[in-house]
Amino acid sequence: MDALLDDEQGRWLLPRLTAGSSTMHVAVPRGYPAYARIFHPAERDRPVLQGGQQGQVGTSELHVTSEEVSWATVAEAFGTIMHPLAQFHRLIGSPEDDGNGVHDAAGWRYFEPITGNLDAGVLAAVARHLDDHTTTPTEGVAAVWEGWGGLTSSAGYAVLAASDGPIPVGSGYFVPDGGPGSGILPKDVVNGPVLALPDRSYYLFSAGARFFAGSGWPNGAAWHDGSAIPQSPSIVWPDDHSWVLVTEIDWDSTIVAGSWELIGALVSDPTIEALPIREGANLRWDSDNENRPPNSSA
Known part of the structure; x- marks a missing residue:
């Protein structure tokens, strides 16, 4: 390439x-x-009790199981309608995911698909x-x-490995900008058209x-x-x-x-x-009329 x-x-x-x-x-x-x-696939998780019979104290452990799911599965879980102009926040009946996910009646917690x-x-x-x-x-x-991070330069926050040595004063775990070409892409690409x-x-x-x-x-x-x-x-x-x-x-x-x-x-x-x-389709956040909340103007 x-x-x-x-x-x-x-x-x-x-x-x-x-x-x-x-x-x-x-x-x-x-x-x-x-x-x-x-x-784009969504993700869901929920806690599952494993390792023993229910009621036997000390023999079971709580684990979290997670999986990728389709939008159609999400719509089925929340009783909404999957269709070409569906918007994820309308399928789960929530204006937006605050990062903590949205739960369905079966205890699954859903997270928004990755954008971009x-x-x-x-x-x-x-x-x-x-x-x-x-x-x-x-x-x-x-x-x-x-604009993806790290493409053009090395600037950004870094995860430092555990060490007995001192962390440089003022570094703040931040890698300074090394200039064009110090990131993933070479300098001639970064400076090119x-x-x-x-x-x-x-x-x-x-x-x-x-x-x-x-x-x-x-x-x-x-x-x-x-x-x-x-x-x-x-x-x-x-x-x-x-x-x-x-x-x-x-x-x-x-x-x-x-x-x-x-x-x-x-x-x-x-x-x-x-x-x-269809050609000319609107994919804006308010385009999902099939799942528009009652009495909603947006």
Whole structure:
């Protein structure tokens, strides 16, 4: 995977986007036959008593079991409606998750899906379909938002290993900014041009759909720092422009624009939670009218 030190291959997107739009086309290009919305997995947990019979004091331990769940499972648990324009906070009947989760009647505690990042395994499953629906499966572009922490410099808070030695006075566990190129990306990339789209700018890398189709794709991604949760690309498209995948940094879902055949394949894959969505769809936080609370104006 090589960095592209100009924005030429991404300029075709700009006329298909609408700056300031209230629709998904502030980030997703118009003009494709069909679109699919891929819902980022949510997580839930609950305490489970293990290691002994109920009532036998001292023989049981309380453990917490956790699992990823689909939005459809969340809707079923809270008695709400899963549909293409669903918003997670409406599915759980709460204006927002304050970080402590929201509980259902069975004792499961639910946490919001990650925004701006499509699970690595789900992306691999999606990419296998993308590979089948382009004439250039090994040639394409991956765009990564320039604002992700650690990409451009080393500045940030660090976790220091236990040591008998003194911590430098004034360090505050903070790693000072080493300047452009001291982060994950090299200096020539950081100082090079970026693709400027409405409200966002991106570094570009050469990467076809086939690159992301393997489960080990994070190990070859130029922006991956080895963390447990790899960052997915923000936008991916093949050289023939037959489709586009967009994971906008503020969204908890990913949009794929492409042919009806591609969208049908994504929606039919049981390993991917996806629903077809119309062109011009609104994904704002108040767009879920199916689950709008009674007497609510928003």
